[in-house]
Amino acid sequence: MKSMLLLAAILLSQVSFAQDEKKKPLDSKAVKKLQKIVEEERGLKFKKSVKVQVQDEDDLKKMLEKSIDEEWPEEKAKNAEAGYKKLGVIPHDMDIRKFMVELLAESVGGYYDPKTKQLFLIRRKAGGNDKMNEMAKQMYGTDWDTMATIHELTHALQDQHYDLQTIPTDMEGEDDQTKAMQCLFEGEANYVMFDYVLGQKGMKLRALPSLKMLLAGGTQGSEKMNTAPEFIKRGLAFPYMEGMVFVHAVMIKGEEWEKVHEMYTKLPLSTEQILHPEKFIDGDWPQQVRLPDLGKSLGKGWELVDQNTLGELNVQVMLGEFISRKKSPKTIAKAAAGWDGDRYAVYRKDEATALAFFTTWDSEQDAQEFRKTAKRALNKKLGAEGTDDGEDLTSWEGGTVLERHGSDVLWLETAGRGCDKARAAVWAGVETKEIKEVERKKPAAVETKEAALAENDLYRLTKSPKAAWKVQEDGTDVTITWKGMDGAASFHAVSKKNRDGEKALQEAVDSAKAELQDGKQRSWSVDGLEVPAGGIVGTSEELGEIKMGIVVLDAGKKWVVARLACGAKEWEKASKEFEKIVKGFEAK
Secondary structure (H helix, E strand, O other): OOOOOOEEOOHHHOOOOOOOOOOOOOOHHHHHHHHHHHHHHHOOOOOOOOOEEEEEHHHHHHHHHHHHHHHOOHHHHHHHHHHHHHHOOOOOOOOHHHHHHHHHHHHOOEEEEOOOOEEEEEEOOOOOOHHHHHHHHHHHOOOHHHHHHHHHHHHHHHHHHHOHHHOOOOOOOOHHHHHHHHHHHHHHHHHHHHHHHHHOOOOOHHHOOOOHHHHOOOOOOOHHHHHOOHHHHHHHHHHHHHHHHHHHHHHOOOOOHHHHHHHOOOOOOOHHHHHOHHHHHOOOOOEEEEOOOOHHHHOOOOEEEEEEOOHHHHHHHHHHOOOOOOOOHHHHHHHHOOEEEEEEEEEEEOOEEEEEEEEEEOOHHHHHHHHHHHHHHHHHHHOOOOEEOOOOEEEEOOOEEEEEEOOEEEEEEOOHHHHHHHHHHHHHHOEEEEOOOOOOOOOOOOOOOOOEEEEOOOEEEEOOOOOOEEEEEEOOEEEEEEOOOOOEEEEEEEEOOOOOHHHHHHHHHHHHHHHOEEEEEEOOOOOOOOOOEEEEEEEEOOOEEEEEEEEEEEOOOEEEEEEEEEEHHHHHHHHHHHHHHHHOEEEO
16 A cells, blocks of 8 residues: 655544644744653754744645655555455455545554655644543553653654655555564554653663564544554554564664664565564564566456555565454464465456456465465465365366465456466566565755745745744645735735736735725835835824835736735835745745
């Protein structure tokens, strides 16, 4: 499943915890204190300070929608969705993109974005979860804000030392590898957070021989998380919890954090290694499986929809959809153990779909164990008992076969008349090779522009480095004031329908004149900016003589009318600051 490189504190908000809607970002002293805690826990120094900001639920959802549009476009998501439905790991009526946005919007407690280097805590609407906040303090001796901030500051620290954007967590068709990599940096962040929490009680995680007992009770989440399919629910929780257990297991085998440091150059590459840390420690690397194109073998009209890797984790999840994971957890775990590599491919013809799922195992015994359990799963999935042809081949009507050759097993489902040809093509053309490392991406260009003063779906306002800004945002309307000056700058979007820039300007000028006594239009413009602009001068009972400057900026779908209004005495200073903001306007 596609996973955006947003390093979020998901499990920290196991309920959608409430916060005061007027809550401000942590002040610099509080952040510095928490940064020092992270440095002491992790044994690394921050190269530069990190600003902790607050984002509300609506803005979080907008950000998630934008990110998923960029990284998982609708067509690509629909193809992946078809694969998940064929595997049986999500319901047939699920819209996975919509579900994931809604789930993350209510589950994320905070996040760090390596692209923008920004760290946000999420401000929830007041009411409903005060009890859980109090419970957190009783359980851990600290609040969710502190825990989430420590978790996310650890990500910022990782980014400053290991450049997280170079870790290829966006590889297409390699979800098991990317999940394993996420287990490193999410597991490490969770480790630092919980080590701090236990430290408040005089304990340390590293003093424990294993953290597997932390997994015994499972995980609880938000309302939507608790109703999510196991494929999604466990997939989101895995990097945090099993990732933390994995990091701990590697640390206690060597020089603690030095071993974690080494993992950023020798990344874990399979969920098998996360589930069984000794396999990573001993150098048991996965096999990369490549299937031949089966379109021609299946017959005319069949097209490849999606292909990917499940890994040991999701082999467990898939089998658990057809064999009770509550009644038979050991059976499922035993069947998936010994995994060495896999690849699935889903093909479609009109409304029909076919699945080729090839697995390779550490031994023939492991392959036999998987085949035996997979047969039970297919019997349940297809609603019919398969017919055995010897020990290693079972077939069902409709072109489904389950076949073992040595330590390899082929699961070919509903391939119809093309079943025999597709089966032969897989065995003749499948390729495997051991993979011990992945190529890191080139470091991203250093972001030189200032963090946004304000940003929405239409435009971005860059930040002047010297001004002490106070910004209020309401959708695409922005109002800005700054210390030591009376007045304000405002940005308001208007429709382009039957309105060019000059007409938009004149409407804004006429409206401004009506607000003042003896309002008169005057000539005014911004140096170096060729846009419709004009000024107004008049008086106000409260402020006396008033000056205004208006410019009309092009934001693509709409015009944005930017207006400065202040006392005449403040005009020179205020207009210079206003010009900086206007020149930093960037249309989306």
